[in-house]
Amino acid sequence: MSSAALCDIPVKLERGQREVFCGLTGIVWLHRKMQDAFFLVVGSRTCAHLLQSAAGVMIFSEPRFATAIMQDKDLAGMADANDELDRIVKRLLERRPDIKTLFLVGSCPSEVIKLDLGKAADRLSLHHQGRVRVLSYSGSGIETTFTEGEDTCLEAMARAAPHTDDEQLMIVGTLPDVVEDQLARLLDACGIAEAAKNVSFFPPRRAETLPAIGPNTRFLLVQPFLNATRRALLHRGSTHIPAIFPFGVEGTSGWLHSAGSAFGVDRQRVADGYAAPMARAQKALVHYKDTLHGKSIWFMPDSQLEIPLARFLARECGMKLLEIGVPYLDRQTLSAELPELPENLGIVEGQDVDLQLDRVRAAKPDLVVCGLGLANPLEAEGVSSKWSIELVFSPIHGFEQTGDLAELFARPLQRKQLLAV
Numbered sequence: 521m522s523s524a525a526l527c528d529i530p531v532k533l534e535r536g537q538r539e540v541f542c543g544l545t546g547i548v549w550l551h552r553k554m555q556d557a558f559f560l561v562v563g564s565r566t567c568a569h570l571l572q573s574a575a576g577v578m579i580f581s582e583p584r585f586a587t588a589i590m591q592d593k594d595l596a597g598m599a600d601a602n603d604e605l606d607r608i609v610k611r612l613l614e615r616r617p618d619i620k621t622l623f624l625v626g627s628c629p630s631e632v633i634k635l636d637l638g639k640a641a642d643r644l645s646l647h648h649q650g651r652v653r654v655l656s657y658s659g660s661g662i663e664t665t666f667t668e669g670e671d672t673c674l675e676a677m678a679r680a681a682p683h684t685d686d687e688q689l690m691i692v693g694t695l696p697d698v699v700e701d702q703l704a705r706l707l708d709a710c711g712i713a714e715a716a717k718n719v720s721f722f723p724p725r726r727a728e729t730l731p732a733i734g735p736n737t738r739f740l741l742v743q744p745f746l747n748a749t750r751r752a753l754l755h756r757g758s759t760h761i762p763a764i765f766p767f768g769v770e771g772t773s774g775w776l777h778s779a780g781s782a783f784g785v786d787r788q789r790v791a792d793g794y795a796a797p798m799a800r801a802q803k804a805l806v807h808y809k810d811t812l813h814g815k816s817i818w819f820m821p822d823s824q825l826e827i828p829l830a831r832f833l834a835r836e837c838g839m840k841l842l843e844i845g846v847p848y849l850d851r852q853t854l855s856a857e858l859p860e861l862p863e864n865l866g867i868v869e870g871q872d873v874d875l876q877l878d879r880v881r882a883a884k885p886d887l888v889v890c891g892l893g894l895a896n897p898l899e900a901e902g903v904s905s906k907w908s909i910e911l912v913f914s915p916i917h918g919f920e921q922t923g924d925l926a927e928l929f930a931r932p933l934q935r936k937q938l939l940a941v
């Protein structure tokens with residue numbers, strides 16, 4: 521399918537009740553990535569409980585996230601709320617000299633919505649200049665779903681990053697360090713790092729060392745949900761390299777070829793660079809093909825990973841796609857992915873959960889990818905499920921993770937087979 525046909529892919533819009541986590545969830549993986557950052561949620565007890573249960577309680581180390589609970593009394597005056605926030609931040613910074621970047625994370629209780637966290641971040645940055653950088657973003661359940669918390673965080677960082685005119689390739693999206701190292705080695709082995717002169721990863725491992733951005737920055741996304749970040753980087757004059765996402769053999773090789781052609785690296789040189797890890801990935805995938813081939817799968821809208829993962833499962837594992845639900849569809853971010861999907865496939869943007877569950881029951885898919893709240897009821901009805909949150913928390917990018925990625929989908933099907941015996 522040509523890219524001109526992108527607009528022809530039928531997308532049904534659905535507006536109704538949604539079953540998705542809020543953007544605060546992103547703190548779970550963002551705080552692990554940026555070792556000198558602290559995430560202060562300005563929220564309610566509900567927000568604190570969500571974070572505690574999603575991230576677990578750290579027993580052996582000081583946590584790098586917390587919730588400043590805005591009480592009803594703060595409603596009496598915004599001056600009080602701002603003073604209270606300033607006091608909390610002062611106490612936190614005195615106690616934790618290791619914090620170099622502080623994120624104020626907005627949430628959805630009404631008393632928080634009334635606070636201008638952008639202004640609070642500017643005020644606190646000025647006040648603690650030279651000691652800490654303070655940024656703000658929203659993780660509110662009204663404005664963001666699940667992975668959009670990472671998007672709004674990286675958008676804030678992209679706006680705050682220093683300027684450079686130097687040439688560079690920037691890899692954008694949070695990856696576990698081990699996966700980041702693997703991709704860095706691949707870019708090196710394929711001759712792309714040399715051609716690009718400089719490769720940086722965004723977000724960095726230390727938020728303090730925010731990579732500089734400018735008109736000679738070309739960037740590749742590794743996460744398909746970074747729509748606002750992509751726009752913020754374009755706004756800084758950088759150039760997006762459209763590519764499919766590095767999931768599976770085709771995804772990772774396609775991603776590398778897009779980078780290679782952007783920097784004028786010979787196609788064969790790129791292919792030679794990834795030949796050995798690709799062979800390992802192909803071998804790992806063989807183990808799961810029998811389980812996955814011909815099985816039908818349904819994606820509920822949740823993580824925004826749905827489209828690249830559906831492409832991987834259909835093209836490389838032979839699965840039958842019944843419906844792909846996505847919370848939002850940004851055709852620019854996914855411009856290289858959409859043409860790789862089978863034709864005449866139903867994509868649903870948004871959610872009306874009751875109608876969607878009715879369609880699942882009628883279609884009887886072998887596997888449904890969905891949020892935690894829907895998995896248990898579906899399992900009770902005999903429908904196998906895969907928690908989409910697992911796909912976000914597990915290392916799934918690149919050649920070395922291809923087998924593990926296929927296994928994540930094969931496991932619930934194998935479990936059902938075993939139970940049926």
Ligand code: SF4
Nearest residue numbers: 542567570627628661
């Ligand atoms: S941000 Fe909103 S949706 Fe998320 S935990 Fe807090 S109150 Fe709930």
